[in-house]
Amino acid sequence: MIKAINHIAIVVPDFESALPFWQDALGLQLSHTEDVPSQAVEVAFFPMGDSEVELLRPTTPDSGVAKYLAKRGAGMHHIALEVDDIYAMLARLKEKGVRLINEQPVPAAGGKLAAFIHPEAANGVLVELYQVG
Amino acid sequence: MIKAINHIAIVVPDFESALPFWQDALGLQLSHTEDVPSQAVEVAFFPMGDSEVELLRPTTPDSGVAKYLAKRGAGMHHIALEVDDIYAMLARLKEKGVRLINEQPVPAAGGKLAAFIHPEAANGVLVELYQVG
Numbered sequence: 460m461i462k463a464i465n466h467i468a469i470v471v472p473d474f475e476s477a478l479p480f481w482q483d484a485l486g487l488q489l490s491h492t493e494d495v496p497s498q499a500v501e502v503a504f505f506p507m508g509d510s511e512v513e514l515l516r517p518t519t520p521d522s523g524v525a526k527y528l529a530k531r532g533a534g535m536h537h538i539a540l541e542v543d544d545i546y547a548m549l550a551r552l553k554e555k556g557v558r559l560i561n562e563q564p565v566p567a568a569g570g571k572l573a574a575f576i577h578p579e580a581a582n583g584v585l586v587e588l589y590q591v592g
Numbered sequence: 593m594i595k596a597i598n599h600i601a602i603v604v605p606d607f608e609s610a611l612p613f614w615q616d617a618l619g620l621q622l623s624h625t626e627d628v629p630s631q632a633v634e635v636a637f638f639p640m641g642d643s644e645v646e647l648l649r650p651t652t653p654d655s656g657v658a659k660y661l662a663k664r665g666a667g668m669h670h671i672a673l674e675v676d677d678i679y680a681m682l683a684r685l686k687e688k689g690v691r692l693i694n695e696q697p698v699p700a701a702g703g704k705l706a707a708f709i710h711p712e713a714a715n716g717v718l719v720e721l722y723q724v725g
């Protein structure tokens with residue numbers, strides 16, 4: 460049911476200081492940036508293979524991502540695993556007693572459906588389920 | 593020069609407590625485990641698409657990974673980006689003044705060549721360059 464690592468998301472304070480490493484030093488291609496008001500972030504997308512590195516820049520001071528940045532500094536925020544049926548996966552996880560942040564899918568970048576699993580259930584990693592199809 | 597996210601590595605205290613989430617709840621296929629004495633870890637590999645999730649279990653109490661686990665708890669340890677020519681990429685990064693942990697490639701799991709970039713250069717993320725071919 461899980462097909463790929465869709466993306467890894469890295470929280471950064473601003474793009475001006477973050478882009479030079481990923482774009483100029485590593486030579487990754489920036490495909491586009493997108494404002495995602497539902498998550499209060501602007502996202503810079505670097506596709507590679509069947510995955511992406513995404514840089515998240517908080518656009519408000521009081522969102523979850525902004526608080527994470529204020530508390531822990533820049534760094535890994537979450538990983539997103541691509542699923543073919545997010546409803547079936549959420550039902551499976553609920554049945555197995557896995558702690559979820561979103562019991563129902565929420566809208567994500569690109570109009571996709573996503574749901575977060577609680578880091579306590581996933582060895583301290585914030586895992587996003589992400590339905591592409 | 594960067595072709596894919598080769599893997600994301602998650603440090604865990606032991607496999608007994610970590611495998612149930614990744615294997616049983618998410619339904620990922622464990623391909624194999626491998627002892628990597630050079631990094632003082634045992635690694636559990638979960639391939640998906642052209643990437644892998646890797647669980648790292650420290651095998652000694654005083655390695656870098658063991659200290660990371662003791663200090664920060666279980667969670668994301670590093671991301672590995674697949675390059676076709678690790679020597680060329682390291683030369684490029686040195687020329688651009690990027691701070692490196694390994695100025696020369698070191699042996700990694702599967703007999704591959706790897707080199708780590710310092711998290712200070714990469715928005716707090718420990719980035720591994722990983723040459724597969």
